[in-house]
Amino acid sequence: MIDIHCHILPALDDGAGNMSDAIEMAQLAVSSGIKGIIATPHCNIPGSFRNYWSLSLEDDVRALKQELEKRNIELSIYHGQEVFLAAGFLEMLHQGKLITLNDSRYMLVEFDMNERADVAYRKLQQILAEGCIPIVAHPERYGFVNEQSEAVYRMKDLGALLQINRGSIKGAFGRRVMKKSMEILSSYQADFIATDAHSQFSRTPQLADVHEFISEEISTDYGDVLVNVNPRKVLNDEKIYSF
Numbered sequence: 001m002i003d004i005h006c007h008i009l010p011a012l013d014d015g016a017g018n019m020s021d022a023i024e025m026a027q028l029a030v031s032s033g034i035k036g037i038i039a040t041p042h043c044n045i046p047g048s049f050r051n052y053w054s055l056s057l058e059d060d061v062r063a064l065k066q067e068l069e070k071r072n073i074e075l076s077i078y079h080g081q082e083v084f085l086a087a088g089f090l091e092m093l094h095q096g097k098l099i100t101l102n103d104s105r106y107m108l109v110e111f112d113m114n115e116r117a118d119v120a121y122r123k124l125q126q127i128l129a130e131g132c133i134p135i136v137a138h139p140e141r142y143g144f145v146n147e148q149s150e151a152v153y154r155m156k157d158l159g160a161l162l163q164i165n166r167g168s169i170k171g172a173f174g175r176r177v178m179k180k181s182m183e184i185l186s187s188y189q190a191d192f193i194a195t196d197a198h199s200q201f202s203r204t205p206q207l208a209d210v211h212e213f214i215s216e217e218i219s220t221d222y223g224d225v226l227v228n229v230n231p232r233k234v235l236n237d238e239k240i241y242s243f
């Protein structure tokens with residue numbers, strides 16, 4: 001399995017606080033059958049985490065890889081960002097400050113929880129017009145997705161992809177989000193499940209339990225597509241598999 005959304009890089013955002021936290025997260029991931037993690041620090045959040053692409057961000061990725069190698073922890077780390085689609089994000093994209101997942105065509109994006117639906121759709125269209133395919137992080141958590149039943153289909157019709165959080169399925173964000181995540185999954189509109197892990201204690205980097213759950217509750221093939229097949233297609237910059 002490959003985790004395409006994880007805040008494992010130390011001391012950059014509200015994820016791993018330091019290198020030893022990151023190592024513990026990596027060990028947990030490996031014990032859950034995860035072979036690779038795309039490190040996706042929060043990026044472009046106004047007044048908060050910026051984490052624009054820079055050589056120092058690359059150094060942070062390299063430092064984690066070296067620590068894992070030193071400890072013989074068999075986990076591949078790739079670079080990425082979780083890009084907050086604040087006003088003005090296009091300018092940041094044009095300036096080369098935003099990166100895709102492992103230099104693929106796929107960009108992990110998030111909205112303000114109270115984003116307006118029409119604004120969200122317009123931002124997704126703007127990214128697509130730049131030749132990137134947006135992967136919407138945790139759609140099940142946004143207000144507009146919960147309030148408008150057509151929102152999931154609108155985003156998919158535009159060409160966006162959807163990534164459900166492991167925690168949402170397990171009820172970590174409340175009943176409404178749990179229900180919405182299962183609705184998206186059981187209608188086969190989700191393209192990925194990822195951990196969105198922030199620490200080794202809560203919101204942890206594990207996928208085996210949700211993989212098993214989806215395999216049993218919906219379909220074995222779909223479970224594999226969500227945590228293994230499609231994440232690997234992102235790593236290889238290939239067209240993802242639609243169920």
Ligand SMILES: [Fe+2]
Pocket residue numbers: 005007082137196
């Ligand atoms: Fe995240």
